[in-house]
Amino acid sequence: MYWKYVLRRLASVLFTYVIIIFIYSALFNTVMETTIRAQIDEQVKQEMLLQTQIMSPAGLKQYQEERLALYYKRYHLDEPILPRIFWRALSTLKFDFGNSTIIRSAAGERKVLTIVAEKIPRTVLLFTLATAIDILIGVLLGMKKAQKPGKFLDQSTSIITMIVYGMPTWWVAMILIMLFVYKIGIFPSGGLHSIPPPTGLAYVLDPLYHLALPLLTLVVIGFWGRAYLTRNIVLSTLQEDYIMAARARGLAERKVLYGHTLRSAAPPIATMSILSLLSSVSGGLIFEGIFSWPGMGNLYWVAIQQNDIPVLMGNLALTTLFYLSGLVLLDLIYGMLDPRIKVGGKA
Amino acid sequence: MEKLEIKNVKLHYYTSKGIIRALDGLSFDLRAGESLGVVGESGCGKTTLGTALLNMPTPPGRIVGGEILINGLDLLKLSENELRKQIRWEKMAMVFQGAMNCLTPVYTIQKQMMETILSHRKMSKEEAEARIRKYLNLVGLSADVLRRYPHELSGGMKQRIVIATALFLEPQVVICDEPTTALDVVVQAQIINLLKQLKQKLKLSFIFITHDLATEAEVADRIMVMYAGKAVEIGTNQQIYGPQGAAHPYTKLLMAATPRLHQKVDQLAFIPGTPPDLLTPPTGCRFHLRCPQVMTRCRQEEPSLIEIEPAHTVACWRCYHE
């Protein structure tokens, strides 16, 4: 039962992704093509350089035209607009993002896929850690709030949630950096490694040191919303008949709260958590830039500053893929947590 | 158990609109091995009674007075911990209304039943499982249901599970709160029969709460009629349903309002007026505004339960005079 559900979701998501890539390709077609043409021109010029010794000027010109025609054909630039969009979309789906204009990967490569791919683990590291801690603190706090609703802890933390609601995480980051990095130099200003990188055990711990401030910022802003949502969901679950029934059966309060209540509230809490995590992807973009954290978000900054369109596009395609995977993950987790989906039956 | 005595219990709900006096001085007893039926209209306090007996008033309710003595031990004076360990499910268990929603949807039946047994008794898993199967059998279910989730089961099956769960610790008193209301008639009959069998076999004491007079007639040895948070008449099955009929005007009207299969009915009888507002209950006898036999005294003084024949008490000035 569950597996059917999983397969259906995956199929749906794949379908959606294909549509989105087509939309992207259509939207950015002109720009991409300008870049590709420029790259082709450059490439052909290089090839011509190798041939100048051998050929006459007339022969060179013909050579240039031949080569250009070859490349145009290869990249389908000689076809009308719809097929062009189609081919572009297809190559994007195959993860063939072409070469960058300027940016190079750590190994000096210009393949966009490599450039973007090496940033992925860093973004994942930062944001999964932050989310995990967020959820942990948020859910526990939320449960505490739900147990004594309307009392001091609940009210005060709710007010803080509202205060923090409209605060851009990157602005808080700026202030914290100004304070802790420049005024009181506790933390490093950014990046993943110190320059020069330390050796031995310190080399392993060094990224953690760099991770500290961004992680702290994310968590300090993030868990309030989680707590508020958990509190609401748990509060509404606590009013259900089966909770009263569990108490009537003489079960220990601990079991009732953390077992029956939390477990029943888990599906909507998971949904809310993952959804807000996904929406924080946007904030995360800017956030990485502020900390020069070398992840996908920071790559956007760099690509914009250097006007490197292929990298932007490739990054966008992969970001969307991750975003979608997040949505699928959400559905799968929800399905696992809620037996009504996991073991479908007569409701 | 020997005796369950409820003495002058008051349960009030403290809402933002005022204090709702849901139970306002309720008194009755339950003897070993008997089943007491509690009847009344919606809003008379029947369900509140169920939660009060386990000392679990639904917030914002609070028990503000009276005693609930089980073999002389006052429940209302026990701490939450003591209640959990000694009373709930040990001495008293509850079969809930609308078995729809009293089983946690995310746990299997097995987990829920095991959890309940093992919370109360030190047993090995095998012993616990054996006990569970025994009681499932008793209610007519196979052990298959154990690995199912509540949403996979029908209403009747869930009700049986709830009954089995209530019984398997062999409590002394079982409170059934509208156990058949949400079920169709056929299943209803099955459940009623089941309860009658169990009562015989296990020699349990029941408190059977319902608004359905017909079911009550089947199962109850004694009946208590409630109105507006108070008991207005308590008598044996025979006394209330028998040929002489009930004494209290309210009970009489209730009976009249139930259509009989073999009677020709031109017009449905009903009780005029609406149930009283428990925020500001009427003075004197709470029924006086709707009573066809009201006297001056009824408006001024509240009657208490007075015995008019052995084992038959009524709270009515009219009955007292007669």
Place this chain on the structure above:
Amino acid sequence: MRFKEVKDTFFEFWSEFRKVKYGMVGLVMFVLFLLIVIFESVLIPFPETGRRWRDITYWEDNPKNAAPVWVNWFTRKRSAPHLVLDAAEFNEKKAANTQMVEAVFKYDYAYDLPPLDLLLRAKGKGLINLVVQLERPDGLRIELVKKAIRLNSEAPIRLSLDKEAASASSNFLQTYEDPAALRSISMFTVQPVETFFACAEQGLVRNPIPLKGEYRLKLTSVAVGGGAALTDPSLTVAGRVFGVMGTDASKRDLWSGVIAGTKWALLIGLLTSAVSVLIGVFYGVTSAYFGGAVDLVMMRIYEVFQSIPLLPVMIVVSAIFKPSIWTMILMMCSFFWVSSVRTVRSMGLQIKEETYVEAAQALGATRRRIIFKHMLPQLIPYAFASMALQVPVSIVYEASVSLLGLGDATIVTWGQILHDAMQGGAVLQGLWWWIVPPGLFIALMGMTFAFVGFAMDTILNPKLRTR
């Protein structure tokens, strides 16, 4: 929906709302923001901020990177604030084709840290010879500038003494400072105007002791030629501290900038949320009501929109197409409607199953009537709460895009101020007055709508009441 019904529901809601304290706080804050927008031109000293934010001439008299004036209350060493002075004495003599002016400016210096510059402004025409002389409280008279300017038609004159008096200051230093100390520093690092405010003794280059008292700046000019004249002289003391919120690296008054940005924030926030929630509600209701194939198709479209991460797309689009604020609002509206649809649709589906809807249909009510009379009214409170909570999101989105430098360059928004702050190294240099206020205002506006939105949410969701 009859008017009376609407009025009643509104008043009922209002009496509930009043009880929630933080909701009222939010409402008050909202009114304050509205007042700021309405009275913008009165509140700020530079009324044309909106249009001339990137025009350096508008700001040229201000100091660069100056902290706000009120930091003087918290520091031991008080800095000279910004000041514009008119001539205390003004004597004009005219003869044929010649005009002579003698203007004296009195400046009371009572601070520890001197101004950054002294700017003389005037209007002039003709061949003008002018001399500027400074008379210090210790009696010293220093000739700062001696200069001739030729203007064929009337034009503004602007003299920055920081530049013009460089040689005068180096002479001053050489006269009074220990030659050894002078040799150890480069003349480029010396601020001419600063030296004039220091006591004339040794050590004035490294540790100047402020010479407090009344300074008189005398401007003498002779203008020769047909219609030649020098008029309207004024002295601007470019303070070390400026205004309510200081200045940035482009000398712009940040208080004006932040206030001017308020209207855009409100506009972006309110417009985007109103439009997107409206679209979302209609979309959800239609999908729920019509069901079947319509629902299926609409939900598919919804899924596609939901799966696109908006900010990256907005960033890429902005980088490539460089849109205006209106295109950004359009983009946000095209995606934000998604968030309301899910809840509205499930609410709509629930309402559809209610018996009164069935009854209405049986009575022959048109679809339009059912949607408008039965379904929508119940969704309105939720829609408003949704709108309120969406406002901060839109504001932060625009701020994020602007922060990257991709915002609309024709207007001032808080995000853009922060972008300039990043570029101008505000974080590195600790120029907190550049970073804190714009972000703080974003946060405050977010708070406003969060308070209101959460309050509405609590009222509308009875299960969450805790009374």
